[in-house]
Amino acid sequence: MTAAGAGAGDRGNLPSTPGGQALSAPLLGRAEEPTLFEHSSPGRKAWSFRTTGIPELPREELVPSDHRRTAPVPVAEVSERDLVAHFTRLSHRQFSVDLGAYPLGSCTMKYNPKVCDAVAALPGLAGVHPAAPASLTQGWLRLLVDLEAALCEITGMAAATLQPAAGAAGELTGLLLMRAWHEARGDARHKVIIPDSAHGTNPASVTLGGYEVVTVPSDERGCVDMAALAGVLDEDVAGIMLTNPNTLGLFEEDIAAIAASVHRVGGLLYYDGANLNAILGLVRPGDMGFDIVHMNLHKTFATPHGGGGPGAGPVAVSERLVPFLPGPRPVRVGGGTDDPPVYGWSTPERSIGRMHSWHGNALVLARALAYLTLHGRDGLRSVAEIAVLNANWIRQRLSGTYDIPFDRPCMHEVVVSARNLRQPNGVRALDVAKRLLDKGFHSPTVYFPLIVEEALMIEPTETESPQTLEALASAFEAIAYEATSLPADTLTDAPHHTPVRRVDEARAARTLIPTFDARP
Amino acid sequence: MGTYIPHTETEIAEMLAFLGLSSLDELFAAVPAALRLQRDLELAEGAEEPDVLALFDEYASANRARGDRLLCFAGGGSYDHEIPAVTRALAGRSEFVTSYTPYQPEVAQGVLQAIFEFQTLVARLSGLPVANASLYDGASATVEAVNLAAAATASQDIWVSEGIHPHWRQVLATCAAGTGHRLRTVTLTDGVTVWPDPLDGGGRPGALVVGYPNYLGCLEDLGAARAVCDQTGALLIVAADPVCAGILRSPGEWGADVVVGEGQPFGTSLGFGGPYLGLFSCTSALVRRLPGRLVGETVDVDGRRAYVSTLRAREQDIRREKATSNVCTNQTLMAVTAAIQLGWLGTSGLAELGWRCAQATRYLRDALLRLPGVTPYVDAPVVREFSVRTPVPAEVVIDRMADEGFLAGVGLGTAFADADDALLVAVTERRTRLEIDAYVAAFAKVAA
Numbered sequence: 001m002t003a004a005g006a007g008a009g010d011r012g013n014l015p016s017t018p019g020g021q022a023l024s025a026p027l028l029g030r031a032e033e034p035t036l037f038e039h040s041s042p043g044r045k046a047w048s049f050r051t052t053g054i055p056e057l058p059r060e061e062l063v064p065s066d067h068r069r070t071a072p073v074p075v076a077e078v079s080e081r082d083l084v085a086h087f088t089r090l091s092h093r094q095f096s097v098d099l100g101a102y103p104l105g106s107c108t109m110k111y112n113p114k115v116c117d118a119v120a121a122l123p124g125l126a127g128v129h130p131a132a133p134a135s136l137t138q139g140w141l142r143l144l145v146d147l148e149a150a151l152c153e154i155t156g157m158a159a160a161t162l163q164p165a166a167g168a169a170g171e172l173t174g175l176l177l178m179r180a181w182h183e184a185r186g187d188a189r190h191k192v193i194i195p196d197s198a199h200g201t202n203p204a205s206v207t208l209g210g211y212e213v214v215t216v217p218s219d220e221r222g223c224v225d226m227a228a229l230a231g232v233l234d235e236d237v238a239g240i241m242l243t244n245p246n247t248l249g250l251f252e253e254d255i256a257a258i259a260a261s262v263h264r265v266g267g268l269l270y271y272d273g274a275n276l277n278a279i280l281g282l283v284r285p286g287d288m289g290f291d292i293v294h295m296n297l298h299k300t301f302a303t304p305h306g307g308g309g310p311g312a313g314p315v316a317v318s319e320r321l322v323p324f325l326p327g328p329r330p331v332r333v334g335g336g337t338d339d340p341p342v343y344g345w346s347t348p349e350r351s352i353g354r355m356h357s358w359h360g361n362a363l364v365l366a367r368a369l370a371y372l373t374l375h376g377r378d379g380l381r382s383v384a385e386i387a388v389l390n391a392n393w394i395r396q397r398l399s400g401t402y403d404i405p406f407d408r409p410c411m412h413e414v415v416v417s418a419r420n421l422r423q424p425n426g427v428r429a430l431d432v433a434k435r436l437l438d439k440g441f442h443s444p445t446v447y448f449p450l451i452v453e454e455a456l457m458i459e460p461t462e463t464e465s466p467q468t469l470e471a472l473a474s475a476f477e478a479i480a481y482e483a484t485s486l487p488a489d490t491l492t493d494a495p496h497h498t499p500v501r502r503v504d505e506a507r508a509a510r511t512l513i514p515t516f517d518a519r520p
Numbered sequence: 521m522g523t524y525i526p527h528t529e530t531e532i533a534e535m536l537a538f539l540g541l542s543s544l545d546e547l548f549a550a551v552p553a554a555l556r557l558q559r560d561l562e563l564a565e566g567a568e569e570p571d572v573l574a575l576f577d578e579y580a581s582a583n584r585a586r587g588d589r590l591l592c593f594a595g596g597g598s599y600d601h602e603i604p605a606v607t608r609a610l611a612g613r614s615e616f617v618t619s620y621t622p623y624q625p626e627v628a629q630g631v632l633q634a635i636f637e638f639q640t641l642v643a644r645l646s647g648l649p650v651a652n653a654s655l656y657d658g659a660s661a662t663v664e665a666v667n668l669a670a671a672a673t674a675s676q677d678i679w680v681s682e683g684i685h686p687h688w689r690q691v692l693a694t695c696a697a698g699t700g701h702r703l704r705t706v707t708l709t710d711g712v713t714v715w716p717d718p719l720d721g722g723g724r725p726g727a728l729v730v731g732y733p734n735y736l737g738c739l740e741d742l743g744a745a746r747a748v749c750d751q752t753g754a755l756l757i758v759a760a761d762p763v764c765a766g767i768l769r770s771p772g773e774w775g776a777d778v779v780v781g782e783g784q785p786f787g788t789s790l791g792f793g794g795p796y797l798g799l800f801s802c803t804s805a806l807v808r809r810l811p812g813r814l815v816g817e818t819v820d821v822d823g824r825r826a827y828v829s830t831l832r833a834r835e836q837d838i839r840r841e842k843a844t845s846n847v848c849t850n851q852t853l854m855a856v857t858a859a860i861q862l863g864w865l866g867t868s869g870l871a872e873l874g875w876r877c878a879q880a881t882r883y884l885r886d887a888l889l890r891l892p893g894v895t896p897y898v899d900a901p902v903v904r905e906f907s908v909r910t911p912v913p914a915e916v917v918i919d920r921m922a923d924e925g926f927l928a929g930v931g932l933g934t935a936f937a938d939a940d941d942a943l944l945v946a947v948t949e950r951r952t953r954l955e956i957d958a959y960v961a962a963f964a965k966v967a968a
Contacts, residue, residue, distance in 0.1 A: 032825045033629075036637045036863050047869030049602060049876060053953040054883050059767075062878045064901055067739050067768050073644050075867045080606050083863045087634070091615035094630030098614040104623070111524050112618050115569045123587065124580025129594045130793030131930045132585030133915070136922055139582030140792050153562050165656035165794065166849035168836070176698055200837035204846035208667075210698040213841040251550040281561050283551050298849065302524075306853025307631035308621040308653070308813065310795030326694070353694030357597060357657040357687050357782065358793020370576060376566030379523055385544040386525050386532070392547060393535050409539075409550060434626065443624050448837070465526040466535060493821070498626040500820040505625075508818035508830040512807065514650045515640040519817065 020468040021475075022100030023440035030499065033089045036076045037516050046080040093499040094307070095442050101464050101472055103394075105413045105445035105457025106199065106247060108277050108299035110387075113374065116303065116367040125366055130358040134344045140362065141343030144330040147369040148314075154372075154380070155271075155293045156286025157316035161326045162365055163356040167274060168201040170294030170313030171241070173326060174270050175209030176352045177292055177317060178239050180324045181268065184350060189238035189267075195224050197247045197449040199274060211238055218451055222248040222406035224258060233261055239268035244288065245275045245411035247449040247457070249391060259289025268292060268321075276300045277461070278388055278412035281381035291318045301368040312364040327351040330359070386462035387412040390469060394458055397473040401480045405452050413459035415452050421480060422454075425488035429454040432479050434502065435494035439475040523566070585927050587790065591955055593884075595905045595946025596735065596930035597658060597685045598793060599763070599785045601873075602950055604864055607787045611857040621813075621849070625828040626820075631852060632827035635815045638859040645765040646779035646801040647772020653813040653829075654855040655798030655847060658782030659691035662759060664800060664811040664845055665778040666692060666701060666727055669755040671844075672809055675726030676701045681713040683734025684759055686935035692729075711738040711898030711907075715745060718752045725754040727778075732760045732771055735935070736898055736944065737881075737905030742774035749775070755806075762786065762799060764903050766874030778802045787861030788854050797854035810834060811845030876949035877904035880956065884947050887960045894967065897932070897942040905946040907932060910967045914943040920966035926959050 059068070078086070095102070102109035120126065128140055148160045164170040175192070182189050192211040194202050196218055203213045214232050219225040223246065240262050244252045252258065259269055271290040277300045285293045297303050298311035305311065317325060327347030335341035375383060388411050395414040399407060402416040418429040433443035433456065445457040460469060482490045495501060513519055527535075536542060548556070567575070584590060592600035611617075615630055622628030622635075635653045642651035655661040662684065670676050678701050680689055689705070696703055704725075706713050713730055730745050742758065749756045757778045758771035763785045771779045783797030784790075802810060808831065816830035836843040865873060885906045888894050893911035910917050914931035921928035933940035947956065 030824075033633065035633070035640075036859070037640065045866050045868055046606070046864045047866060047872065048604065049869075049872065049949050050952060052876070052880065052949070052951065054876075054880050054956070055953075056879050057882060059875065059878075062875070062882055063767055063903060064739065067901075069765075069767055069769055069871075072867050072871045073765055073770075075641060075644070075862050075865060075870050077866050077868070078863060080864070083860065084606060084610065086863070087610040087860055088613070090630040090634055091610075091613045092630070093633070094615040094619055095624070095627035096615045097618040102620065104620055107620050109620055113524055115572060117612075117617075118573065119576045122576060122580045124583050125576070125586075126789040126791050127587035128583050128585050128792045129587075129592055129600070129790045129927055130598050131594055131596050132590075132927055133918060135919065136585035136590070136927070137583050137792070139579040142582065143576075143579045150563055165660065165851075166847075168846040168848050169656060169660070172695070172698065172846060176694065179697060200835075200840050200843070201846050201848050203841035204836035204839070204843040207841045207843075208695070208698050208846055210700060251548075253550055253552060256552065256555065279551070281557065282548055283555050283557055287557065288555055296849075304617045304853075305620045305849070306851075307616050307619045307628075307634075307856065308852030309850040310656075310853060311849040312795075352697065354659075354687055354690040355694055356691065356794065357659040357685070357796065361656075361794035362792035363789075364795055366576070366579075370572055372563070373567050373572050373575060374569065375523070377561040377563040379566035380561065380563070382523070382525055385547065386527055388547045389527075389532065389535055389539075389544060392539055396539055409547065411550075433624070437624060437627050442620075442627065445623075463524045463526070466531045495626050499629050500626055500824055500826040501822055503625045503820045503826040503828045504818045505828050505830070505832075508816040508828050509832070512830065513817035514636075514807070514814055514830075515643045516637070517640060517643065518649065 020101035020464055021440040021471045033093065035516050036086055039078050039082050039086055040076040042077055044077040044079050046078060046083055100440055101468050102442040103444050103458045103460050103472065104442060105459040106274055108459060108461060110302050110461035111463035112302050112304040113371060116370045119370040120363040120367050126363060138343055141330045143366060143369060145332055145343060147365055150372050151295060151314055152316055154280065155316045156284030157293055158319040159322045159325060160314050160316035161329065162314045162360040163326050164313035164315055165356055165361050166309060166311040167294060167296045167313045168205060169355060170315045171201055171205035172208050173315045173355050174292040174294055175205055175211065177321055177324050178268050179209060180352045181321055182238055189236050191237050193232060193237060193240040196451050198241060198243065199272065202241045202272060222250045223252050223254060226254055229258065230261065233265050235265050237265055237267045239270055241270040241272055243272040243275050245278045248406055248415050249410040249413035250406060251411055255288045274299060275412060278384055280384040281377060282384055286318060291321060297364055297368040301371045303364045303367040310361050310364050312361040323348045323350045324352055326353060326355045383462050390460040390462060390464060393469055394460055394473060398476055401477050413457060415455050415457045417452055418454040418456055421483040425483060427483040427491050429456050431491040431494060432456060435479045435491050436475060437495040438497045441472055441475060584922060590922055590925060590927040592927045593945050593947060593959060594927045594930050596944050597782055598790055599946060599948055600790060600950055601785045601948050603787055603789060607857065607861045607864055610860045611787060616853060616856050622829060625826065629827060632815050634856040634859050635852065636817060636827050638855045639815060641859060641862045642799050642801050645762050646760065647770025648779055648801040649804050650807050650810065651801035652810055653815055654850045654852060655800050655812055656851060657794065657796040657798045658685060658780065659688040661780035661798035661800045662688045662729065663692055663695045665757045665780050666729065667699060668778065668806060668809045668811065669727035669757060670701055672806060673726040673753060673755060675724055677723055677725045679704050679706050679725045679728045681706050681730040681734065682708045683713055683731045683736060683740060684729055685735050711736050711900035712740050715748045718748060724752050727755045727757050729757045732758050733764060733903050736907050737902035738898060738900035739903065742771065746775035763877060764874055766870040767878060777806065783854065783858050786858035788857055795851055795854055797851050797858055808834065809844050812847040812850055873949055877947065880947040880951055881906060884956050888963060891964050905944065907942055907944045909941050910943055912967055913940050917943055917967055921962055924962035924966065926962060
């Protein structure tokens, strides 16, 4: 190959201008940031409450002595200025989508439009108490009903619950729906089928749903092995959980046949919506034969992931499962052509029950509806098309440098392998991922799916420009060059330029320090 | 149409050419034609940003129960506490808002350290040594606690106080359909839980679940609950209000094994119920069964202090069907927000917050009980929330009080038998004497 980072005009005619590359991130020095507790100085305060004028009673009269705390909870004693400095410095030690490209496969780390934040901050949405009666919350109810309708149209399903707070909560909801549906038919079943390429949440949710996991292998094309599937399908199978496109970024071409064979034994099909971004407006889970679909609004519909949450994992179902949905559900209860619509709550006849303290992660749901409204039918289709275009461009570009186990057109993400870089220096996928940090990008997902050796799962998303893709591909190529031609520690000691370098994970687990108070 | 796709038409054409394709449609050749949607989605055309804002202003305007229109006296697990400008500003920093789960610790020290500080604070509030990085909400934290206790004690009989939030109890029941846990609701007697005598045919529970204070605001006798646990080997799960932690003995001090709670009061807006913050802490003995993520302190190769997600072998992406929980995405941003808010409150402010709520609650409760026909619903001591019976149905009170400019409280009729005339009222540090006096005057008018 050519020298690292050399002009790449011969590969796709794209100018090599970095876009989402965070090499200029402001990192002032490499000292540790003390904890909030170490910033504490006795007597300092930041709090400020209203002047209420409420007459005060002696505290003994307010709380019985056996319940009353004798010493205050030690929090920290800092000024507002200390507080701002501390958390601002912490923020400077954190990579984010706003800082640079985040090609973390399966996570769909696209740009989060700021207008959606503005929507979620509206006092008329953010300041509403969740227990207020429907007559006082018509705006929220209408918003939720509108979102449900849009999600059902996108997935091709009949109705949806907005309660699940994240994808995994959606999975459990879906499995409990599956269970309730079978039980209502007097049909106790025990097994749920999952491909070996599935996300870890799938098997964990199956266990919580009271089912036993049956794993089916992938075939040599990276899709469900149809013969193996036929071998495990019987009338004890409650359903199958599939991600389509799957975690290899490949469309399960036999999905119609899979659906038919699962339905033939009386099972249901569950769609893990982690990869829905690839097919928006082009093909719908309902049309593929799925009965239950969860969506990750924090992936597909760009609600910000908040460093690990909040998300939202609505679950949409086909007609026959609607009576089992969690409740209460926001519904239109009145109004007509001349009168404005009236909204209220309704619990389905055979509801599995509630899945959230209130109505779901409502402000996340509002952000998602804002995103959907911005994009509309035309924009959503473009999202899928460009997400797939970007992933295929990366695949094609890296195919000469990295081993690509399932090398055919992919959907929104591509899984490459670093196994060809192992000689002579023992470089592994983890080293490539860490070195990418030095080059101003977040790492791809590593060692997943489990069926690919030294896997690097790259999902550029549609919001990264061709210039960013060029810079990202150049970085990957440079790393491949470094792996074989430079001293081993260039990669095996990477990253070199981050706020901390490789952290000792084994020590963290061996000598557990889960709080500041547990420090030796 | 709002679009965040940077590509120009020329660039798209160049990229397609690089792939040997002539149209975007050809990218989807792997999708069988029979499955392709042969029409546009039945959604509106994409909208421009100002038009979207205008639409959402319409939704927002249709909500009467917004804090800037109705003064909030409702609680029931969701409280109108002060959120200062500094918390909003820091929690809104896009480095915290737009990052993913900290899988690469070298570039995620900001979020990891903030979670470490959050865990420390949650542990201090609960009086237990370990806290996780958050769960979805109070209900999900309670579900996870029950799953942990059933596994740790090998008993699926769970005794749940009727004083646990009714919605949380409903979520427990929903999830029990999958796990097979047998939930037994232990009713309240005049506001507090009276546990069955395990020696008197009560059975051997795997856990007792009790609120502190409970849903009606009452102080439960945690000592009595602990004694039942000691007799039976059950774990004591306490659902504690973290705002009261500033003035009440910690659940850990009472002998709790697991403490759960709703962390919304620390800097998260009412938000129509979400996203909120599930709090979870436990004893050291239970740490290997902890659900969700845990951040630990360690060092990097240069010996500098660093933070990382730890005891990862418990988690779903590694342990799969044998994981302690299926939780992956949690509520990290709300956890970071709580750490910031607690930093703002500080040691003195946390105590002050609790006492101010208690003072205001007593002031309003005494005033309401002086009104003709208003009586206590239960008598047990309360701290920051209380319930009353009113001369007219609670629904009517709430309806009429809205016309007077107040969100009066939460009706208890759906959660408790014979309670259509019972109202749960909460007063936070944000309510002034003038506001409370006006509430009482309006109440006198509408409940007459």
